[in-house]
Amino acid sequence: MEIHHCKHHATYVANYNKAAEGLLDALEKGDVEKVTSAQSAIKFNGGGHLNHSIFWQNLAPIGRGGGEVPTDGALIEKINAEFVTVDNMIARFNTMTAGVQGSGWG
Template identity: 55%
Template sequence: MALYQLPDLPYDYNALEPVISSEIMELHHKKHHGAYVNNLNAALEKSEEAQRKGDLAKVISLQAAIRFNGGGHLNHSLFWESLAPLSRGGGEKPEGELMKAFEKEFGQFGLFFEEMSAKTTAVQGSGWGWLGYDSGKKRLVVAATANQDSLFSQGLTPLMGIDVWEHAYYLQYKNARADYVKNIWKIINWKKVSERYREAASS
């Protein structure tokens, strides 16, 4: 059995319409995320074999594939759970401790929204915009990563990510990335993000 599996979505492919079309969701989940999982498992299997043979050069040569596909699997698994249909609370503003943290770090939630939207839209090429938690400084952080790099690579815990690879939006939004970023806030699952924040802040 493969080490990693493609997770089921917590909603139907058409559940995020009209923000994200069912066609995009099915392709994104089955084909793109599925490919990251398959390629990660293949790279890990080759790495394990190389380790058994003592082939350090081969092990090193596989690290880029493990980082890329492992990041793709981690990022997308978190991404799907960060979204929710409008009928199930998608887009409802955060409350409680997370809202207090936004107000402490950014002054108000609206200023966080503007900063993350701008940073995410401005990602060059393919990548992700992130809300993360810095456990050392005990603060929220807005960040971006290139390609499929995980926010963990920056020493931060990811709380929410927005995928701005073209496969995430191009079939529907064409080259209007800013419109996609603007609309995706309507389906953010802030309850899940709040859960991640509580876990990160208490660890």
Template identity: 55%
Template sequence: MFRPTRVIMSAVLPQLKYGYEQLEPAISRQIMELHHSKHHATYVANYNKAFEDIQAAASSSDIKKQIALQAAIKFNGGGHINHSLFWENLAPTANGGGEFPSSGPLADQVKADFGGLDGLKKAVNAAALGIQGSGWAWLGYNPTTKKLEAVSTANQDPLLGYVPLVGIDMWEHAFYLDYKNVKQSYLDAIWTVINWKEAEARLAKA
């Protein structure tokens, strides 16, 4: 009988390290507030509810219900993981957002794998614009090849098999109020608030 591991803890909505308005004009306060306090909070609440339900199903030996709850665990848990990374990916321009390092491990790796920052943006943008429906575009470090790659995941699937350095939310709730259906304009703007210091720290840990 399947029993969920006891080390799984309830998800908690993270506090942002900046104000909702501090990413403007790239991302409006309205989008940030709705995205964090409503969308992400809903993933957290739904994950916690699904986890409680799966514990109850395990206690009652209801295997069928445990199986049925796996989709909710995956979707909402993935939504929580992805968004928690996303908030850390961003920084106000006043705090260095958008400032790509001129030298160091990240700059060297980007030059080796993409030819430079412009090549990186082109590759990640292509992964983002290639998503059919909703999903995420990623700059990930492949520990097998020891290279950076631009990849995408569908819906709220987390990036597995890679170390995520930068993730870009390509769900409409992340950009539609500001950019309508012009995804390229959203992508152009979000690069101006990417937290490259965080990306470099993740690369160092990888």
């Protein structure tokens, strides 16, 4: 988790900040090409930052249900209805997101 926080999430934040500065500079200079490039970097890195922020807020200790695949309840019922097993769901996510930059699944 330390690597995930200190490297992955931190890199998204640093690159977002760099892109935001680049966007302001490009806007001031009227450089349309750099504006477009900065917007793409802002979307990608901003999305990575947002996804990680949500991830951190949803972690829970094992004593409160974290780190374990649920065995009952609405979530596992929906997973089983759609994918039959959690492993099937993960395999399908991996296949579907393999080509998506920054998806974290593929």
